[in-house]
Amino acid sequence: MPEVLNSDEILVDGQVVNLIHVGQGDVEGSTIVVAGHKSVGAADLSENLAASQRYLRDFTTLAKKGGTVEDLVHSMLELHGERDQPHTLWISARAEVARRARTAAIGQLRRTD
Template identity: 40%
Template sequence: MSSALIAGAEEGILVDTLITIDQVDGLAEWVRRFGKRITGVYITHGHQDHWIGLARLQEHFPDARGIATPEVVERARFEATNPGLSGYWRASFPGELPQTPVLPEPLTAAEFELEGHVLRAVSVGWGDTEHSTVLHIPSAAAVIGGDVVYNGVHMMTAETDEKTRDAWIASLDAVAALNPKIVVAGHKSVGAPDGPESIGASQQYLRDFSRIVNEGGGVEEIVAAMLELHSDRDNPRTLWHSARTAVAKRG
């Protein structure tokens, strides 16, 4: 997972949170080294692993207002109140999550500023979930990609089918059209460079996954074929989950 800091001369904005209290405490310690007043936390999409740490972050940075597009706020609210989804995360990290979730607040406009520099919330549509966004910082030629862009990590396709994976590929085209020199993926291998090549690599992964699923093999065959092509990616657990879901959707 990644959380990005956009720093001005005196103020800063974080993009996405980590999950557990210890992870967020470590993130806060890292952020403090920059000596910036954190005024906001932009949330790229509604999956809990990207916003559940907001409550803990605000204990460290009380001025940091959580913000997101209205659609992302609604998805976050659904995940916070759905027994199955909230129960999954609490079972995965027992005693390690904030007791009371804090949701981001809806943005009233797609653009906001950090010390005079424009930051743009770009609603691209499909990433690994619907209503995904990226944050574009034109003055830095940078995009913080959330889970639209993956970098060296197996991509979570469980919420998609072939049609929505094609829409996800189109979302990546929209990211490429911003001509970024810096692209920070929502899930990335440790030390992976934050370059624009991760856009095309994500598209190729999605094309490969759809093609292999359409060949009709079972879960083990899909995983084996994907690992043959993408053995250098981290977190194969996500690939197994995606393959099981794809086979189940065949009916």
């Protein structure tokens, strides 16, 4: 459980660090857009944010179809081409297939009870 801070200082590796209150940046008049699923070096423009959203929607749609880790990765690569960080796609695909297997196993256990 996180602890409530009682001061504006914390100790990190034996050094005092002064905390700066900045508020919640994503709701206080932000003018910056950072698209997380874009190519390295691509500008942080609203078009890239839309492309990031499309990438995530496509992953969800393909994941719902089932299949193996390889099926999911190859289907995403067909839609979006090579990405700068393909290992992230592989990690996500593995996590999705594992989640699906856990869900199926739980469903099977419930049917046998």
